[in-house]
Amino acid sequence: MQKEREILALNAFDRSRASAMGAELGEAVQRRLRSFGKASVLFYEEPIRMERAEGVYMFDLEGRRYLDLYNNVPSVGHSHPRVVEAVRRQIGVLNIHTRYLNDVVDVYAERLLATFPSEIDHLVLTCTGSEANDLALRIAKVATGRAGFIVTETAYHGNTAAVTDVSPSSRPGQPLPSHVRVVPAPEMFRNPVGDPGRRFADGVAAAITDLERSGVGFAGLLVDTIFSSDGVYSDPAGFLAPTVKLVHERKGLFIADEVQPGFGRTGTAMWGFARHGVVPDIVTMGKPMGNGFPMGGVALRAPLLDCFAAEVKYFNTFGGNPVAAAAGLAVLDVINDEGLLQNAREVGRHLMDGLREIGNRHIQIGDVRGAGLFIGLELVTDRDSREPAPELAITLINRLRQRGFLIGAAGPFGSTLKIRPPLCFGADHADMFITACDEELRAISAA
Amino acid sequence: MQKEREILALNAFDRSRASAMGAELGEAVQRRLRSFGKASVLFYEEPIRMERAEGVYMFDLEGRRYLDLYNNVPSVGHSHPRVVEAVRRQIGVLNIHTRYLNDVVDVYAERLLATFPSEIDHLVLTCTGSEANDLALRIAKVATGRAGFIVTETAYHGNTAAVTDVSPSSRPGQPLPSHVRVVPAPEMFRNPVGDPGRRFADGVAAAITDLERSGVGFAGLLVDTIFSSDGVYSDPAGFLAPTVKLVHERKGLFIADEVQPGFGRTGTAMWGFARHGVVPDIVTMGKPMGNGFPMGGVALRAPLLDCFAAEVKYFNTFGGNPVAAAAGLAVLDVINDEGLLQNAREVGRHLMDGLREIGNRHIQIGDVRGAGLFIGLELVTDRDSREPAPELAITLINRLRQRGFLIGAAGPFGSTLKIRPPLCFGADHADMFITACDEELRAISAA
Numbered sequence: 001m002q003k004e005r006e007i008l009a010l011n012a013f014d015r016s017r018a019s020a021m022g023a024e025l026g027e028a029v030q031r032r033l034r035s036f037g038k039a040s041v042l043f044y045e046e047p048i049r050m051e052r053a054e055g056v057y058m059f060d061l062e063g064r065r066y067l068d069l070y071n072n073v074p075s076v077g078h079s080h081p082r083v084v085e086a087v088r089r090q091i092g093v094l095n096i097h098t099r100y101l102n103d104v105v106d107v108y109a110e111r112l113l114a115t116f117p118s119e120i121d122h123l124v125l126t127c128t129g130s131e132a133n134d135l136a137l138r139i140a141k142v143a144t145g146r147a148g149f150i151v152t153e154t155a156y157h158g159n160t161a162a163v164t165d166v167s168p169s170s171r172p173g174q175p176l177p178s179h180v181r182v183v184p185a186p187e188m189f190r191n192p193v194g195d196p197g198r199r200f201a202d203g204v205a206a207a208i209t210d211l212e213r214s215g216v217g218f219a220g221l222l223v224d225t226i227f228s229s230d231g232v233y234s235d236p237a238g239f240l241a242p243t244v245k246l247v248h249e250r251k252g253l254f255i256a257d258e259v260q261p262g263f264g265r266t267g268t269a270m271w272g273f274a275r276h277g278v279v280p281d282i283v284t285m286g287k288p289m290g291n292g293f294p295m296g297g298v299a300l301r302a303p304l305l306d307c308f309a310a311e312v313k314y315f316n317t318f319g320g321n322p323v324a325a326a327a328g329l330a331v332l333d334v335i336n337d338e339g340l341l342q343n344a345r346e347v348g349r350h351l352m353d354g355l356r357e358i359g360n361r362h363i364q365i366g367d368v369r370g371a372g373l374f375i376g377l378e379l380v381t382d383r384d385s386r387e388p389a390p391e392l393a394i395t396l397i398n399r400l401r402q403r404g405f406l407i408g409a410a411g412p413f414g415s416t417l418k419i420r421p422p423l424c425f426g427a428d429h430a431d432m433f434i435t436a437c438d439e440e441l442r443a444i445s446a447a
Numbered sequence: 448m449q450k451e452r453e454i455l456a457l458n459a460f461d462r463s464r465a466s467a468m469g470a471e472l473g474e475a476v477q478r479r480l481r482s483f484g485k486a487s488v489l490f491y492e493e494p495i496r497m498e499r500a501e502g503v504y505m506f507d508l509e510g511r512r513y514l515d516l517y518n519n520v521p522s523v524g525h526s527h528p529r530v531v532e533a534v535r536r537q538i539g540v541l542n543i544h545t546r547y548l549n550d551v552v553d554v555y556a557e558r559l560l561a562t563f564p565s566e567i568d569h570l571v572l573t574c575t576g577s578e579a580n581d582l583a584l585r586i587a588k589v590a591t592g593r594a595g596f597i598v599t600e601t602a603y604h605g606n607t608a609a610v611t612d613v614s615p616s617s618r619p620g621q622p623l624p625s626h627v628r629v630v631p632a633p634e635m636f637r638n639p640v641g642d643p644g645r646r647f648a649d650g651v652a653a654a655i656t657d658l659e660r661s662g663v664g665f666a667g668l669l670v671d672t673i674f675s676s677d678g679v680y681s682d683p684a685g686f687l688a689p690t691v692k693l694v695h696e697r698k699g700l701f702i703a704d705e706v707q708p709g710f711g712r713t714g715t716a717m718w719g720f721a722r723h724g725v726v727p728d729i730v731t732m733g734k735p736m737g738n739g740f741p742m743g744g745v746a747l748r749a750p751l752l753d754c755f756a757a758e759v760k761y762f763n764t765f766g767g768n769p770v771a772a773a774a775g776l777a778v779l780d781v782i783n784d785e786g787l788l789q790n791a792r793e794v795g796r797h798l799m800d801g802l803r804e805i806g807n808r809h810i811q812i813g814d815v816r817g818a819g820l821f822i823g824l825e826l827v828t829d830r831d832s833r834e835p836a837p838e839l840a841i842t843l844i845n846r847l848r849q850r851g852f853l854i855g856a857a858g859p860f861g862s863t864l865k866i867r868p869p870l871c872f873g874a875d876h877a878d879m880f881i882t883a884c885d886e887e888l889r890a891i892s893a894a
Contacts, residue, residue, distance in 0.1 A: 028548050035556035036545075037569045037749055038756040043546045050547035052540045058547075071543065073764060079539055088535045092526055093499045095739035096518065098483075099490040100497035100505075101475050109482035122484045127574045127741045128765055134607045159763055160581045161609035170760065287764060292542035294574045294741040294765035302484055309485040313617065316606055317520065317734060318575055318741035 011397050011408050013042035021046060043408070045398050053078030056422050056429055058406065067429055069421040070406040072374075075263055075288030076334040077424040083291045083330040090326035098125070098320040108325040111332050113299065115270045117279045122305045124298045125320035129259035129286020130158030132296040133222070136282045137162055139300065139308045140253045146217030150207045152185040154412045156229040157222060157257055158286075166222060169229050179216050181207035185230035186239055189367045189378055190386050197239030204243050208250045220253035220281075225272030226261035228418065231411030232369060232376025234266065240276035253304070256280035259296075260374070263288045264335050264423055267345030267372020275371060293327035294318075340423040344372035350427050351375060351419070354434035362441045364392055375419040376411070377437075388413035392444065399440045405433060458844050458855050460489035468493060490855070492845045500525030503869050503876055505853065514876055516868040517853040519821075522710055522735030523781040524871040530738045533777035537770045545572070545767040555772040558779050560746065562717045564726045569752045571745045572767035576706035576733020577605030579743040580669070583729045584609055586747065586755045587700045593664030597654045599632040601859045603676040604669060604704055605733075613669055616676050626663050628654035632677035633686055636814045636825055637833050644686030648693050655697045667700035667728075672719030673708040678858030679816060679823025679865065681713065687723035700751070703727035706743070707821070710735045711782050711870060714792030714819020722818060740774035741765075787870040791819035797874050798822060798866070801881035809888045811839055822866035823858070824884075835860035839891065846887045852880060 013029070021029065028049055032040055049061040055077045058066045068078070076083065090104065098105055109123050126132045141147055149166050151157070156169045164170050165177045176182065183203035186196040208218045221243065227233040247254045261272030262285050273280050281304060286296040296319075308314070318324070335341065352368050355377055359365035366380035379396070381387040393409045396417070400407050410418045421429065460476070468476065475496055479487055496508040502524040505513045515525070523530065537551065545552060556570050573579045588594055596613050598604070603616045611617050612624045623629065630650035633643040655665045668690065674680040694701045708719030709732050720727050728751060733743040743766075755761070765771070782788065799815050802824055806812035813827035826843070828834040840856045843864070847854055857865045868876065 025548075028550075028553075031553050032548060035553060035560060035570050037752045039569075039571055039752050039761060041546055041760070041762055042548065048547045050541060050543060050549050053543065058541075058543075073544070074542065079542070084539045087538050091534050091739075092531045094497060094505075095521065095526070096497060096500065096505075097520070099488055100495045101479060101489065102497050103475075106475075106478050106482060113482060122486075123482050124486055128578065128763075130578065130763075131575065131607065138608050138611075159761055160578065160607045161585050162607065164585075164759075172760075292538075292765075292768065292770070294768070294771070305484045305486050312611075313488070313619075314486060314606055315488055316575075316577075318739075321739065321741070323739070324741070 011043055011394065013044055013047045025049065044401050046401070048401070056425050064404065066401075066404050066406050067432060068406045069419050069433060070408045071422070072260060072265065072420040073287045074292050075265065075423055076291050076331055076338070076340060077422045080291055080330075080334060082334050083293070083327055086326040086330035087293060087323055090323045095321055095323045097317055102322050104322045104329065105320050105325045108329045111329060112297070115332075116283065116299055119279055119301050120283060120299050122300055122302045124305065124314070124316075125324070126296040126298065126316050127294050127318045128158070128296045129284060130160050130163055130296070131316065132259070132284040132286055132298045133157045133163045133257060134160040135298050135314065136222070136255050136284050137166065138312070139282060139298070139304055140220040140255060142308045142311050143304045144217070144219045144251065144253060146219040147179045148181065148211035148216040148218050149179060150181045150183060150204055150211070150218070150221045152223060152227060152230050153182045154185065154230045155182070155222075155224065157224070178214070181211055183207050185227045186233050187231070188233060188235065189369070196236070197242050200239065201242040201246050205246055208252065218250055218252040220255050221247045222255040222257060224257045224260055225276065226266060226371065226374050228260045228374070229410055231378070231416040232374060232418065234275065234371040234374070235369065237275045238277050240273070240278050244276075244278040253281040254278070255282045255284065257284050259284060259286035263331065264341045264344055265372055265374050265420065267341055267348050269341070289331065290324055290327035291331050293324055295324040295328060335423070338424065343425070344423045347425050347427055347430055348372040348375065351430040351434070354430060355437065358434060358438040358441070361438070362445070364389060364441060370419070373419075373421055373423055373425060377417040377419060379415045379417065388415035390414040393417060395444055396437070396440055399444070400436060403436055403440065405436050458490055458841065460491055460494045472496065491848050493848070495848070503872050511851065513851050513853050514879060515853045516866050516880060517855045518869070519707060519712065519867040520734045521739050522712065522870055523738050523778055523785070523787060524869045527738055527777075527781060529781050530740070530774055530777040533773040534740060534770055537773035542768055542770045544764055549769050551769045551776065552767050552772045555776045558776060559744070563730065563746055566726055566748050567730060567746050569747055569749045571752065571761070571763070572771070573743040573745065573763050574741050574765045575605070575743045576731060577607050577610050577743070578763065579706070579731035579733055579745045580604045580610045580704060581607040582745050582761065583669070583702050583731050584613065585759070586729060586745070586751055587667040587702060589755045589758050590751045591664070591666045591698065591700060593666040594626045595628065595658035595663040595665050596626065597628045597630060597651055597658070597665070597668045599670060599674060599677050600629045601632065601677045602629070602669075602671065604671070625661070628658055630654050632674045633680050634678070635680060635682065636816070643683070644689050647686065648689040651690050652693055655699065665697055665699045667702050668694050669702040669704060671704045671707055672723065673713060673818065673821050675707045675821070675865065676857055678825070678863040679821060681722065681818040681821070682816065684722045685724050687720070687725050691723075691725040700728040701725065702729045702731065704731050706731060706733035710778065711788045711791055712819055712821050712867065714788055714795050716788070736778065737771055737774035738778050740771055742771040742775060782870070785871065790872070791870045794872050794874055794877055795819040795822065798877040798881070801877060802884065805881060805885040805888070808885070809892070811836060811888060817866070820866075820868055820870055820872060824864040824866060826862045826864065835862035837861040840864060842891055843884070843887055846891070847883060850883055850887065852883050
């Protein structure tokens with residue numbers, strides 16, 4: 001298993017090359033490093049000085065345009081006028097915590113909860129997906145009285161101490177904490193034999209038994225329902241069902257991390273878990289929730305929240321502030337009014353078809369998979385060996401950047417292109433990207 | 448030691464009384480509870496439906512005006528036009544993570560770091576104070592190779608799992624985690640004998656020895672530099688110096704939690720630690736940083752961040768987004784251009800003088816203490832016994848609310864009024880509050 005550190009490095013600017021850049025860019029990079037030091041992460045061999053963004057496009061300081069297939073936070077489109085307007089209006093009126101009443105927060109909560117199965121009827125608002133996952137783990141521990149969690153081998157769930165414990169991809173070279181077990185993702189490219197849902201459930205069953213034997217006990221299974229950091233696994237729809245049934249039989253909770261697949265990205269429903277016909281106990285949300293306004297949340301079954309609230313007084317100062325609620329409400333409106341689910345479904349299919357078609361000409365395209373506008377393109381040395389090609393990924397990512405396309409990589413080998421453009425991405429944009437991939441792969445092969 | 452749960456309850460709406468309210472308010476409360484359940488916290492016996500806010504005032508749905516002495520997040524004033532304008536402008540242009548370059552983030556980082564002693568030269572931006580404290584603990588653990596932390600008995604540092612472990616006030620009735628030790632706050636009201644700085648250092652020394660003997664080892668001391676949740680302790684200036692010297696001698700880190708005292712509130716400097724002539728290793732920031740725009744941060748000595756970055760890849764999706772940076776920059780500008788430090792110092796002194804003066808007529812005012820516009824007013828049954836009067840606090844808070852003043856309580860007994868108005872609070876506003884306290888205390892005594 002390749003580590004998050006290396007995955008990030010795949011598309012990260014290399015500090016030692018700073019002197020090779022143009023003077024102005026070099027100075028901008030040095031300036032960044034002076035304040036943010038070695039913790040600073042910049043994308044690309046040649047970082048971009050980004051200036052503005054609109055819809056599916058971003059523009060750098062020189063006015064150069066980039067088609068965005070990477071950024072999943074501004075999910076309804078960069079600088080979307082309705083979200084911008086909602087924030088602009090509310091921030092001039094009231095921006096305060098939830099210990100006073102204010103209608104916009106309640107309207108938002110009702111609208112958001114209405115997108116869930118009826119069992120999921122309560123909400124806690126936080127500021128980030130990390131805070132949401134951190135809280136979800138605490139709620140599951142209190143509700144079950146047990147401490148053990150199961151996650152996938154290359155999982156990433158956020159950046160707090162507790163969430164990093166359940167994010168193996170963030171803990172390069174470190175042994176797993178004693179309360180965490182990992183299971184292989186439901187990989188269907190390199191391990192196509194048998195039923196992936198059954199295989200995944202068997203892995204989880206063994207991990208539950210191990211947690212129980214160790215005395216830690218089983219609190220819950222936490223998965224990103226499209227397995228983004230594991231390399232994007234969405235099919236066959238329904239494969240999570242046997243696992244969720246098992247988790248409940250073994251008295252644990254199923255926590256669906258919807259920070260990445262949520263808010264319509266998978267094209268078939270608002271939430272990734274819906275694809276699998278399951279109902280989670282706890283759902284966590286973040287990134288696209290406010291189209292960039294910092295907000296996150298935990299939606300859950302009422303008895304779980306009651307149980308937690310009886311033991312713990314949780315309060316989140318910025319969580320549920322009316323500006324966030326206004327932004328979140330605008331996001332829900334835009335998803336609905338602009339038909340973004342349908343668009344994600346249709347354009348996603350068009351994009352996958354096109355990438356598969358050029359795959360006929362490029363043996364380095366090992367697989368194209370995904371749902372809606374969350375697509376993984378697997379790069380390999382050749383299709384028969386299925387040998388991961390992370391160096392090709394980095395070359396292609398940087399060539400596409402020079403050509404005006406923003407894209408990144410994921411997966412245990414860093415060889416899966418993560419394709420997740422704004423949900424207003426059109427078929428014409430898809431075609432531009434397909435052509436660019438085709439030509440760049442041809443140029444790389446010729447080089 | 449009274450628990451956070453009870454402290455919060457002191458000023459919290461009691462769900463069982465919902466039916467006693469007017470129909471419209473009752474329905475608004477029920478609506479809130481339907482989505483947010485038992486985890487929802489509302490202030491006051493009769494919660495407020497807040498509609499808008501401006502400067503030092505908030506306005507409810509009926510247009511009723513409240514003078515705000517409670518809310519320390521909108522620190523330069525509610526809906527401050529310059530902060531509002533900065534957010535409005537930037538959110539229409541670009542709102543993205545820090546893996547691209549964008550000048551506003553770098554300008555903000557430089558301006559913010561310039562407010563610190565030169566040793567503190569690096570920055571990590573987060574979304575909340577909780578995330579900042581969570582990260583600070585992780586950094587201290589990596590840098591020292593040890594896991595033990597010392598905090599005060601009624602400390603509150605935030606809401607993540609790891610930060611709740613070091614927030615005894617959030618863990619009612621639970622034993623301390625094995626890696627945490629508590630020390631008494633430098634209390635000078637009920638325990639006026641001797642040098643509080645020496646006493647505090649002695650407590651910390653004993654806790655360090657205990658952590659070392661237990662094998663956990665000493666990583667750091669984490670304190671809110673004005674000891675807000677412990678009851679507001681600011682004097683004598685410099686009392687933290689012997690403790691910080693000791694912490695360094697014992698190879699631990701001093702982490703200053705500036706989430707509450709920071710950004711000029713104490714009136715003498717931007718940071719609460721400056722009052723004590725000490726230089727922290729790590730400083731955490733939150734609440735007032737963006738005047739309500741969700742943002743937090745960790746400022747620290749470069750070698751600590753280098754050490755952490757070598758082990759861990761930390762990334763915060765929303766942290767340092769250009770809208771937050773624009774808001775933060777406007778906050779720094781306003782503090783400077785409107786002379787808010789001087790105002791906090793002068794109006795704070797005027798307010799403390801006035802409260803002490805009415806204290807001559809009210810034996811329930813046991814103490815008035817603080818720095819700048821962070822003031823604690825200690826309510827007692829009488830000044831000689833110094834018996835805490837939490838019931839009086841709750842009565843006074845609710846009467847002041849009915850009269851149009853917003854205020855809350857803190858401290859181990861919930862008997863300390865926390866007075867922390869926006870920093871643009873004027874002497875005339877102070878006089879209004881002093882008169883209201885005087886009259887309400889008289890009315891309570893007469894009742």
